[in-house]
């Protein structure tokens with residue numbers, strides 16, 4: 181099963197490589213990984229998307245917790261199912277519009293995206309949502325019209341009062 | 347006190363109570379060596395290869411329970427130490443490694459003797475640090491010792507760029523006695539409810555087995571373990587890393603389990619209904635085929651590292667905590683319940699076990715014309731009255747040592763189990779002998795392994811370490827040969843070396859005593875003669891039966907009940 185794991189870790193130079201190294205050394209897979217400092221400059225927050233059996237996910241969280249730089253973590257899918265967290269991914273995508281300017285812009289509207297840059301041949305579109313939604317947008321486009329895509333990787337947060345905080 | 351970085355290191359080590367550091371100098375650590383030179387509290391032991399520095403510190407740590415300390419230079423100094431660090435890591439040994447690094451400003455420029463020490467060591471240390479500011483130096487050293495020695499112990503590396511130890515840059519130093527790390531809080535106390543649950547399960551068992559490992563030794567929980575085993579009349583089997591925590595000569599000891607474990611231990615594992623795993627990590631050498639592992643058992647597992655629990659085998663009653671704490675709690679629960687020592691508990695189960703014992707799975711044929719390796723270990727046991735510290739290398743000789751020297755005390759048996767590092771035995775013995783100058787220290791090795799750190803004979807002379815080296819010389823990489831005999835139709839690819847040195851002359855050229863023993867009848871006398879030379883290192887080269895095999899053996903894919911025993915022809 182797919183799991184989103186949120187990690188608070190020391191904002192130190194080696195911390196990211198410890199996490200990445202753990203995953204490659206133990207053969208766990210990483211679907212996506214994003215990391216940035218938090219409002220507390222000494223901490224970074226990482227969101228990691230992985231999948232595996234319950235046993236593997238249990239090992240992953242235990243191994244992550246064992247890293248000295250990991251302060252706290254939360255498996256967003258643990259005991260609460262998908263309904264209890266919110267996830268978002270952002271994509272910037274550059275699309276050739278050619279003679280189909282209107283059609284592309286209508287599609288962007290349908291997906292509640294925004295055109296953030298335009299030139300004579302292309303639109304640059306900003307789109308936020310679940311990964312599925314971004315995938316669906318890509319599928320809706322003709323493959324050969326896509327010039328470039330950049331995706332942020334998934335970020336997640338749990339609903340309500342629960343918070344991953346010190 | 348205004349000190350330079352180098353002086354902070356030497357002063358800190360003294361304040362931390364460090365007795366010995368094991369190391370080898372080089373450019374990036376020269377300031378540190380200079381500071382060490384000017385003091386006399388911390389003694390530095392000069393090895394002949396950095397791998398040996400780590401193994402010696404490791405042997406020191408295993409035999410005392412204290413942190414072993416290593417000092418190496420940048421680049422090749424650090425890379426040479428990696429095998430020793432990884433060895434300590436796999437067996438959870440507390441160690442602090444200080445490595446020199448090129449000056450901060452040159453990091454990343456492919457400077458002379460620069461390697462990414464933090465990157466290289468990352469997968470085989472518990473944690474590592476790169477010191478970037480002088481004011482971080484002392485607190486980092488303190489953290490390193492704290493992390494290395496608490497929770498599940500392990501090696502910690504501190505990489506120190508040369509400019510951090512500059513004699514001209516000084517700052518105020520006080521020993522940082524307090525250490526707090528918000529992200530590191532090992533769980534020491536076990537959950538009391540879980541402990542009660544475990545006791546209930548044990549008392550309801552018909553065929554319980556205690557399976558204990560290195561964690562009992564690391565936790566110094568030998569006394570608690572003995573009390574529980576004896577009070578409940580439990581059969582106990584110990585892993586290669588756990589030997590000695592419970593006396594090997596005691597009647598409730600079934601010996602080692604696993605690949606080369608005893609028949610009775612492995613059969614008991616197969617038949618047990620309640621398995622009590624204590625400070626052991628269900629290693630593949632122990633479990634054999636996981637699908638056939640303890641088919642009828644409910645499993646209790648006590649371990650300080652949550653990631654050890656349910657990693658290979660799903661357990662029913664997990665207890666995260668320090669073995670000593672948890673066992674103490676367990677004894678309290680037994681007291682509360684009024685469970686007293688009762689020799690008749692589990693009588694039927696013991697009857698079954700006695701039947702398995704009758705197989706005498708460790709018997710072997712004693713020949714007149716050629717020395718059997720097993721008999722050398724038995725004679726060594728006799729001559730040292732079972733009281734020596736025994737280190738070993740890796741191979742058949744290691745298994746013979748584990749099977750035939752019955753360890754009665756924890757920390758008496760010192761070997762590389764997890765990584766299985768040939769070359770460990772001699773340098774580890776140096777650390778043991780330095781820590782216990784009056785003790786008898788024997789290193790059981792093979793002609794293959796001993797050559798992997800033979801240069802340390804010079805270190806032994808320099809520091810007057812009267813180690814007795816028991817070389818079980820079968821002129822084969824015996825463990826490899828055995829596998830080739832069993833699984834590759836006897837094609838002995840590269841398991842034979844035809845240019846083996848004359849070990850007697852070699853020992854002599856290093857300034858020690860060498861003896862070669864070829865006649866089985868001379869074994870005991872030779873050992874007596876050697877051990878009588880109290881202040882000499884003696885290298886005993888025993889030419890042993892070349893094709894002796896280690897039995898029992900569980901082959902790949904097999905379960906505990908599918909052991910291969912010594913063929914009849916090889917028995918008495």
Ligand SMILES: Cc1cc2nc3c(=O)[nH]c(=O)nc-3n(C[C@H](O)[C@H](O)[C@H](O)COP(=O)(O)OP(=O)(O)OC[C@H]3O[C@@H](n4cnc5c(N)ncnc54)[C@H](O)[C@@H]3O)c2cc1C
Pocket residue numbers: 436437438497498499558559560561562564565584585586587588602603604605606607624625626627628629631632648649650651654667668669670740741744762763764765766767825
């Ligand atoms: C050639 C060869 C053959 C081998 N054959 C065998 C064999 O037949 N049988 C065998 O048993 N081994 C054998 N081994 C060794 C094997 O590879 C493992 O090293 C060994 O089985 C692991 O022992 P252990 O489970 O006691 O774990 P250790 O590696 O000693 O781990 C200790 C465990 O205790 C925990 N722990 C540490 N400190 C504490 C504490 N304070 N409180 C609570 N828990 C703690 C740790 O988290 C860890 O889970 C062999 C090795 C070699 C090289």
Ligand SMILES: Cc1ncc(C[n+]2csc(CCOP(=O)(O)OP(=O)(O)O)c2C)c(N)n1
Pocket residue numbers: 739740741742743744766767768769791792793794795796818820822823824825826
């Ligand atoms: C550094 C290292 N290289 C290779 C091995 C693989 N290996 C395991 S046992 C063994 C043979 C050891 O030979 P020897 O020291 O003569 O011991 P014997 O088995 O003959 O008693 C080898 C090569 C190892 N464990 N360690």
Ligand SMILES: [Mg+2]
Pocket residue numbers: 741792793794818819820821822823824
């Ligand atoms: Mg050999």
